[in-house]
Amino acid sequence: MAKGITAVFPGSFDPLTNGHVDIVTRSLKIFDRVVVAVLSNPQKATLFTVDERVQLIQEELCSRFEGVSVQSFSGLLVDFVQKAQAKIIIRGLRAISDYDYETQMALMNRNLSEDVETCFLITSEENSYISSSIVKQVATFGGNVSKFVPDRVQKALKTKVATK
Numbered sequence: 342m343a344k345g346i347t348a349v350f351p352g353s354f355d356p357l358t359n360g361h362v363d364i365v366t367r368s369l370k371i372f373d374r375v376v377v378a379v380l381s382n383p384q385k386a387t388l389f390t391v392d393e394r395v396q397l398i399q400e401e402l403c404s405r406f407e408g409v410s411v412q413s414f415s416g417l418l419v420d421f422v423q424k425a426q427a428k429i430i431i432r433g434l435r436a437i438s439d440y441d442y443e444t445q446m447a448l449m450n451r452n453l454s455e456d457v458e459t460c461f462l463i464t465s466e467e468n469s470y471i472s473s474s475i476v477k478q479v480a481t482f483g484g485n486v487s488k489f490v491p492d493r494v495q496k497a498l499k500t501k502v503a504t505k
């Protein structure tokens with residue numbers, strides 16, 4: 342365990358999936374505190390508002406795991422990381438197809454702030470093909486996503502789809 346170290350786990354989380362929960366669980370084996378940083382970007386269309394995403398993550402993770410907090414952020418991730426007094430960004434890697442984009446982001450973030458390191462964690466095999474986008478797509482057409490997201494997210498998806 343890297344004692345006293347805070348890591349930031351950023352993402353859109355639209356919505357939180359079991360893959361994200363898996364990465365948070367793994368992160369807590371290494372770091373004391375994990376700040377889940379939810380991107381607020383009005384230019385990007387999302388199914389859930391930023392407040393809804395933050396609330397869902399808070400309800401799901403903060404009661405379950407000590408050391409997890411959730412905040413929204415806008416602008417540059419490295420600025421948020423600095424404000425959170427952290428130096429580590431956590432990103433989950435599912436398959437080799439994630440590698441290009443993730444390397445690009447990690448190198449750009451390093452360029453923007455030399456103090457910040459990106460730490461990649463490999464998701465569990467059963468979560469390796471899950472993404473928020475695919476979950477949204479399936480849920481939008483009434484498919485069963487119970488294996489891929491926490492129960493409360495599944496319920497929130499049902500409500501959202503029904504009221505859209």
Ligand code: PNS
Binds near residue numbers: 353
């Ligand atoms: O879950 P996502 O959509 O893959 O997360 C992407 C995220 C939020 C990590 C990325 O878009 C981001 O960091 N956005 C903030 C803007 C920024 O700092 N850009 C420069 C790094 S590429």
